[in-house]
Amino acid sequence: MPDDGARLLTGPSVEPLLRAAVEHQGGHLLNWSLDHVDAAPEQSTTATYVAQVRWPHGERTELLGVSARTGELSPTDGRAEIFEDGHRQVAVWLYPNDPDLLGLPRAAFPDRMAETLNVGSVLSRPVTAEQLSLSMIAYRPRRRAVVKVVVSDPHEVFYVKVLRERVFGEIHHKHALLRDAGLPAPEVVLTTDDHLLVTRELPGKSLARAIFEPGDPCPPEDLIRLLDAMPQAVAGLGRRAPWADAVGHYARMVSATLPELAQELSWLSAQISHGLSRFPPGNEATHGDFHEGQLRVAGGKVVGMLDVDTIGPGRRADDLACLIGHLSTIQRMNPQQEAKVRDLLARWVPVFDRRVDPVELRLRAAAVVISLATGPYRSQEIDWRQQTIAMIRSAGALVRQVAPTEP
Incomplete structure (x- = not known):
């Protein structure tokens, strides 16, 4: 089996590489802990x-990144520092100097972000670094980052997407396509040469928050209408493989960290792949990553749709299954919250069943759950084992509603 670097990057043997990288920058490594892991089994690992770190000017907490590959390093690895452990080369960088996210240094510091907003005339008057509050919403090393920017005076909120060069133009086009069609996608107020896409905050509140408040956040029919309102031009964009197409890949990722689930995962992925083989790829306009964190609601209505980077042709069942999969795997709920989510699913799923094939819906939702089950380990949650097992049990429950056989 090709060595993808996972063992090196997730074990104590990585310390000499981290120490060498810090010393190369003029610091001294005092201690470290694994923060996040992205693995493509038998291909590459980034952690x-x-x-x-003790620097000449004092101690600081830093974020270090390391990438290892089974074959040759990629061209962008050369933007990082290259070190050897005696057997292989790895790329090492110090945040925010991510070798694939060239705009991250600009988005990570208030002074540079203030300058960017001022040069772009985003606000009615210039702002200073002291007027900005920056917080990292998401960071997938070497893939993407999202930074929330709050301006104190005048009060405005923006989200800065830090993107890779090869996807920047396409994602910008997708935002414009939906906005021009009247969809409530984020408004792009500024783009930069180093691939930052700055959007204005949408109205309302996140559906992820609203589902736990009294009353219904929105009718399930509104969710279907929103998706069906996407322009047909979306179906002419590049196709993104649905989550179910990679269920075997995600099952292997989970099995690699929890071998005791291997047999169960093998059965689940086989049932999902076989059950979905009769459905064609589809040419409906789809969101591609449709879940409660991507939607904004107000007054019992949907008023915004986020993260439209993934729009393209597919099947409506993929979008609705993605929402079901995410709602089925929310972690750390109290009993009242669990009851609220169960009630929503009990009332929303029958509505979705009238729009798409019920068997397809459950199998695709199970595939989404299996993909999400890689998250607790990647994020190094303290109880990642328990969370992962619970997610696989949830996927199993969905499959067993429609599967003809037991493992």
Whole structure:
């Protein structure tokens, strides 16, 4: 089996590489801990580490990133520092100097972000670094980052997407396509040469928050209408493989960290792949990653749709299954919250069943759950084992509603 670097980057043997990288920058590594892991089994592994470093000017907490590959390093690896452990080369960088996210240094610091907003005339008057509050919403090393920017005076909120060069133009086009069609996608107020896409905050509140408040956040029919309102031009964009197409890949990723689930996962992925083989790829306009975190609601209505990077041709069942999969795997709920989500699913799923094939819906939802089950380990949650097992049990429950056989 090709060595994808996972064992090296997730074990104690990575310390000499981290130490060498810090010393190369003029610091001394005091301690470190694994923060996040992205693995493509038998291909590559990228990991980040929270490190305490003593610099000549004092101690600081830093984020270090390391990428290892089974074959040759990629061209963008050369933007990082290259180190050897005696057997292989790895790319190492110090946040925010991510080798694939060239705009991250600009988005990570208030002074540079203020300058960017001012040069782009985004606000009615210039702002200073002291008027900005920056918070990292999401960071997938070497893939993407999202930074929330709050301006104190005048109060405005923006989200900065830090993108890779090869996807930047396409994602910008997708935002414009939906806005021009009247869809409530984010308004792009600024783009930069280093691939930052700055959008204005949408109205309302996140559906992820609203589902736990009294009353219904929105009718399920509104969710279907929103998706069906996407322009047909979306179906002419590049096709993104649905989550179910990679169920075997995600099952292997989970099995690699929890071998005791391997047999169950093998059965689940076989049932999903076989059950979905009769459905063609589809040419409906789809969101591609449709879940409660991507929607904004107000007054019992949907008023915004986020993260439209993934729009393209597919099947409506993929979008609705994605929402079901996410709602089925929310972690750390109290009993009242669990009851609220169960009630929503009990009332929303029958509505979705009238729009798409019920068997397809459940199998695709199970595939989404299996893909999400890689998250607790990647994020190094303290109880990642328990969370992962619970997610696989949830996927199993969905499959067993429609599967003809037991493992």
